[in-house]
Amino acid sequence: MKLYYSPGACSLSPHIALREAGLNFELVQVDLASKKTASGQDYLEINPAGYVPCLQLDDGRTLTEGPAIVQYVADQVPGKQLAPANGSFERYHLQQWLNFISSELHKSFSPLFNPASSDEWKNAVRQSLNTRLGQVARQLEHAPYLLGDQLSVADIYLFVVLGWSAYVNIDLSPWPSLQAFQGRVGGREAVQSALRAEGLIKE
Ligand SMILES: N[C@@H](CCC(=O)N[C@@H](CS)C(=O)NCC(=O)O)C(=O)O
Numbered sequence: 001m002k003l004y005y006s007p008g009a010c011s012l013s014p015h016i017a018l019r020e021a022g023l024n025f026e027l028v029q030v031d032l033a034s035k036k037t038a039s040g041q042d043y044l045e046i047n048p049a050g051y052v053p054c055l056q057l058d059d060g061r062t063l064t065e066g067p068a069i070v071q072y073v074a075d076q077v078p079g080k081q082l083a084p085a086n087g088s089f090e091r092y093h094l095q096q097w098l099n100f101i102s103s104e105l106h107k108s109f110s111p112l113f114n115p116a117s118s119d120e121w122k123n124a125v126r127q128s129l130n131t132r133l134g135q136v137a138r139q140l141e142h143a144p145y146l147l148g149d150q151l152s153v154a155d156i157y158l159f160v161v162l163g164w165s166a167y168v169n170i171d172l173s174p175w176p177s178l179q180a181f182q183g184r185v186g187g188r189e190a191v192q193s194a195l196r197a198e199g200l201i202k203e
Helices: 012-021 066-076 089-113 119-142 153-168 176-186 189-197
Strands: 002-005 026-031 054-056 062-064
Touching: 002 012, 012 066, 012 153, 012 189, 054 066, 062 066, 066 089, 066 153, 089 119, 089 153, 119 176, 153 176, 176 189
Parallel strands: 002 026
Antiparallel strands: 002 054, 054 062
16 A cells, blocks of 8 residues: 655645554655655646545555545554444544544645735634634543544544644644643654654654
8 A cells, every 4th residue: 555645744644544553555755846756756647636645555546535545544454443333323423523624624724834825814714723623622621532532533633733733823722632632642653653754753
């Protein structure tokens, strides 16, 4: 399996999930500006959308969209309990959170990284993020993870997105439950090794 990624991008979520699952995979870095892989291959031939992440199976089939990829990864190793069983109500809760993180958090952070975004837009996005982060913080006041006591791929995705706060001056200190969550998930061996592999922390 190959994971196409860019350091620190949302592809870090499936990257961590693959390590938590204990699966074998190869990392292929993509230059998002030129849409070329590290070996010079045209990334648009692999994922026509041009963004990361993309998971390529050994038979060549590809899967894109972070929330779909992390569920695929989790389902390869059910014993690791990174996702509740398919068809269970808890599975829909997982999908609820993956969708929330994708549409309400991830895509609200994106304009803050974009130099072309107007200040007006950035301010509106910051206000909306403030509300949504508060909502997640309240959820994490009751339990260590989004689904309760068990870490799931939604927590991994949330951890990655929350990590962007530091780069766009979003202060998480008003939400101690979010900061505690970052410490809890960030301390895991799989997370540390993924961060090292992407060059985000020193060896
Ligand atoms: N809907 C996609 C969005 C992926 C996405 O936004 N990827 C960003 C990095 S976090 C990217 O590759 N941006 C570069 C580009 O769009 O050209 C998903 O959830 O996987």
